Each structure stands twice: as structure tokens, then as C-alpha cells.
Amino acid sequence: MSRRSLLEIRNLRVRVNGQEILKGITLAVYPGEVHSIMGPNGSGKSTLAQVLAGREVYEIVEGEVLYDGEDLLLMPPEERARRGIFLAFQYPVEIPGVSNLHFLKAAVNTIRKQRGLPELDAMEFLALAREKAKLVELDENLLQRAVNDGFSGGEKKRNEIFQMTVLEPRLAILDETDSGLDIDALRVVAQGINALRHPDRAIVLITHYQRLLNYVAPDVVHVLYDGRIVKSGGKELALELEEKGYGWIAEEIIGSPRS
């Protein structure tokens, strides 16, 4: 019996400021899977993440993206979020004056509403937030502070993972969440990701380095190079990249990506 993919990208070409960044991406992610997308700087990794989340500065030249069988590209960003897509930002944004808790409570309740669940009241939400904060070892003081305002780089990344664990997305896309983290923070982030793993959910890890994959074992590893997925494989591909760098990929580009 064939399962239906949660995310299906077909020949996606994307342009920004007249320049083509994604040059025909084809990729299928099934529920329960963890995919890792690796590649050198400028290969289009972040663009892919942003396009999937609905950032409007990108121009779709060609291709389609199906999410749970529906046309994702027609949905505004908030619709995608409400249907369970979560993007952990590479550069989380600061919102002065808006408390982290207040912000996340609004997000949780909007999403719950969409799913036909009752909204959480202040006490219920606080209990949930505290539990998840503990899981990702987020300092409780940060809950009361303004969203990412004055957070260190590590705190911002941890806050993204905290939000993710509270929102329990069906498809989580993590855009270089591991970069700039020390080893302890990396372990905690991995803990948050692993806690989210579930047969109904899928996770896409966008990363530059292999080291996060020591903690989170991916089912599939893709190599993105110059806007194309040039190689896909198992966990061992990540180790090979770590060992040889990205240089050899350039020489080896042959054949078409796995579809």
C-alpha cells in the first residue's frame, strides 16, 4: 500500500530579484520521516525553507508544492502555520514589548481554533509552556521577556525549538538551527527535535554541518548544490560530506536527483 506524502515538491524553480535560486527541486517527505538537507553556503537551502513557509519576496517561476495533497503555494503564511507547518528561523526576529508567553499563547490558540480544539486559558497555557520550557531547558525568565528581544544567539535558537515543541507542528522545517550553538545547546535542541518525532509528523533539517545529525538520525540526506538536489542517500552520506567537504560534489554532479 502506498502512503501519501506529507510534502511533495515537484520541479520547483524560484527567483528573487531576477536571479534564479532554486533551479528545479523535486522532493517527497513522508509522515514519520526526518530529512536532512545539506549544502554549502548560497546553495539555496534557506530560500527553500522560506518558500515553504510562504515568504512573499520570492517569485515562483515553475513547479508545484503539495502539502497533505493540497496546493501549498496558494496558502498565505498564516494558513500554512495553522495547518501545521512550522519554520524554526535561522535568524529569529525580535518583537519589542510583546512578551514571549503572550505571543506564543496567541499562536497556540489560533492554531487550536483551526483544528477545532478549545482555546487554552491562561492557566492551562502556562502549565503547557512550563512543561515544554523544561524539556528544552529554556530559562523561565525568558518566557516573560519580549520575544527574542535582547536574547543571545543561543537563547534565540532555543526559543525557536521551545515554540516548536509547544505548537507541535506536523511538518517542522529547521533552518540552520544548529549553527552557532555550543555543544550543550546542540544537545538540548536535538532533544526537542527527537521529542517531536512521531509517525504522523515529518521534520526537515536544513544544516551546513553534520554534527546535529549525531544526535538526530535522519532517514534521508539530500545534498543541495547550486539550486538543485544533486545527491540523496542515507545517514552515511552526511558523514561522507563531513569527511570530504562539498568540493567533490561539484566534480561528481551527474544524473538527476531522486524523485
Next chain:
Amino acid sequence: MATPTNIIEELVNREYRYGFVTLVEEEVFPPGLNEDIIRRISARKNEPGWLLEWRLRAYRYWAKLVEEGAEPRWANVTYPPIDYQAIRYYAAPKRRPKSLDEVDPEIRRTYERLGIPLEEQERLAGVAVDAVFDSVSVATTFRQKLAELGIIFCSFSEAVQEHPELVRKWLGSVVPYTDNFFAALNSAVFSDGSFVYVPKGVRCPMELSTYFRINASQTGQFERTLIIADEGAYVSYLEGCTAPMRDENQLHAAVVELIALDNATIKYSTVQNWYPGDREGRGGIYNFVTKRGKCLGRNSKISWTQVEVGSAITWKYPSCILIGDNSVGEFYSVAVTNHHQQADTGTKMIHIGKNTRSTIISKGISAGHGQNTYRGMVKIMKGATRARNYSQCDSLLLGDKCGAHTFPYIEVHEPTAQLEHEATTSKISEEQLFYCRQRGLSAEDAVSMIVNGFCKEVLRELPMEFAVEAQKLLGISLEGSIG
């Protein structure tokens, strides 16, 4: 493509919700202003001779200013000349109730639609209301209960009849009629307003509030509010205001005077939501207001909080004259200009007494073609030793057709004084909006949340009943906004 610009445009384009007109029979004076009109206003109110004389002196002073062409032009706002002879200076419902039960059902319904029920038992617990409809007060709730504590809360007209000695002593003592053009006009023609006196050592147990409603067309509203907090007294006072949607511009020129004696505190909060005009800038209220408080006593405190979202033009500077040693003045302001609204607002803190302190927090938000100006003066007189001021002016721009302007004036004649001034200008970024939307929030909710975060330091100064309303109002007034 949905950019933050057109998202906010959509946001700000929602309709004004209080634009209806109440059909009620009103007595209106013919348009125009002369000594005869002033005599008629005074006679209608059965005023004592000294008050009529005071009005006439103010009128003559104002007429002289008109003759000299001395209408002020320095504010950073533009509008066509006002024809003062085309305005009606008095409009009042014909049926005058003697008690709360007798309030005209139409007027009662009007206040209900505005969310201000006039029944005492239905009112938010702990808020007494004086309802001013065009030129007159139509109802004041909880008067009995307050009277038991010796607190006087009534319409200005009643205060003139029942407490003439207090009115005579303090009227014009903070804002004399010679103060400025609009204060002179108001002093000549003011028709009603609220009066508060809190006796020695009494802490007023409920919020006092006045709800101003303009209803009649071609009519100006000129109310006068006088609040006196005797030694050791405390009072928190709120005002709200709305008006019907009309193509014409209507003038609202009020005067507010506050007096705080030794150890007294007055907290004065405003949520101003006069009709702002339409998207093209047609119609709306000209809100030209003089508000000032005197901290006469030692350790006294006057705190102004204002949320200004309405009016075609807002022109006001709630100020504090810090005379008593150790007295404190505060000004917390949020001013929003959207579409073609203009605001020139800020404060004056005049330090005279020793160890006087003042704080100014101003948040200006501009959207659409709105122009928002902060103008503030901090003046430290010789002898105001160790006076301190902290000022913070932040501007938030939504879109690229609006403007934010800051004019701080600082004058220091006292070497031991300490002043700090901080200013920032920022925009709601596309990144912030996208981040919020990626978490499931609609663009409208995201803008509202970001704006409320920006204003947080001011909103938290509002009494709770008002804070919630003000937050919603900020969201609504920016609907359809980045332009």
C-alpha cells in the same frame, strides 16, 4: 504581492464604529459668535454675574486676537481657515432630566451603543460617569455615594450653582483666558464639562469618568473640566470621546485644569476617539485642547496618560507646572495618525520647586498619509535645585507615505538639574510580520500585537477598564494602515 505596506493599508481601512447620529430634539443657537450669544449661554445656565463678566472679558480678548490675526500657526499641522461665525456655540437636548431615571431613552441608547450604560448597577464596578452630550451634561452616576465621602463630582454647570466659591477660586487659575487663542475662545463660550473636588485626606474609591459625545452638526464642543485634589487626596479620572461621521470639520476646543495641593495625586487618562475623517481626509474633528495641571503642593503628583487615535487634527500638550517642592509630573502618550490625520502633541514640564521630577514617555505611530509630531518642552527654572527629567520619544512608521517629527525644547537655568532625552524611530519590518504570520497570526493581529508592544509602557499606565479598550482601539484604528 502582500507586502507589509498593503497589509497595513487593508488594516487601517476599517470603518469608524461610532459614527451614528442620535435623533433627539435639541435646542441649538444660530451660528455665529458675539456678546449676545455669550449672554444667552450664560443666561441659559443661570450664571452669576461674575462668571458672565469673566466670559465677556475672555471674548473681548479673543476678538482682539482675531482682529490682529493672531490665531496660532506654529503647529506642524495644516488646515483651511476656520470660519468662527459659521459654528454654533450651543446645542442641548430639549428634555432635561432631573434624575438618572429621566434621561431621554434615545440618549440612554446612544451611550449604551458606545458601551457606557448610564444605569449605576450595570456600570463597570467602580467607575462613575458624567455623560456630556453636545453642550451639556445629561447624566452623572454615583453622585450620592461619592457625596458621602465629601467628594463632589458633577457637571460644571451644577458646580457653578452649588459650589460657586470653589469654581470662582480655581477657574482660570491654571489656564487663564489670556493663555492662548483657543483657551480664550473656550473661556468665552464653554457650555459644560465636569467638576471634581476631592477633600483633604480622601482617596476617591472609584474611577471618575466623563464621556464626551458630539452629536449635533455644525456645532463646536467647548467643555471645561476642573479637578481639585485637596491635601493628601487621590483621584483617578478618565475621559473618552466620540462623534458622528460627517463631511464637515467640527471644532472641539476644551480646557482642562488640574490642581494638586500638598501630598495630593491626580491621575488623568484620556482615550480620544473623535471621528478622524474619511480615507481621503474629508471631515473629522479638530481637537484643539489646552490641558494643564499645577502641582501647587509639596509632594504632589499629576500624571497624564493619553491615547489619541481619533480626530482629523489633534493639537494638545497636557502639561505640568511643578511648583511644590518634591512634586512629580508625568506624561505618557500614544498618538496614532492614519489616513490624513495630523497630530501635534506633547507636553510641557515646568520645574519651579526643589527636587521636582518629571517623566515623559511618548509613542507616536504614523500610518497612511498621517503626520505625527511630538513637541515637548522641559523647562527648569533657577532655584529648582536637583530637578530631574527623563524623556523618551519613540516613533513607529507603518508605510512610506507617513511622517514622524520630533521637536524637543529644553531650557535649563539650574546647574544642579539632570536631564535625559532618548529618541528612536522604527518601522514594522517585513521580517516581523512574516515571523508572526509563520506562527499562525493573521497580519491584522500581528500588526496590532507589534503596535501594542510598542506602546506597552504607556498602556500599562491606564486604569484596567480602559487599557483593554485602548488596546482594541489601537488595533482598529490601524486597520487598513501601512501606506
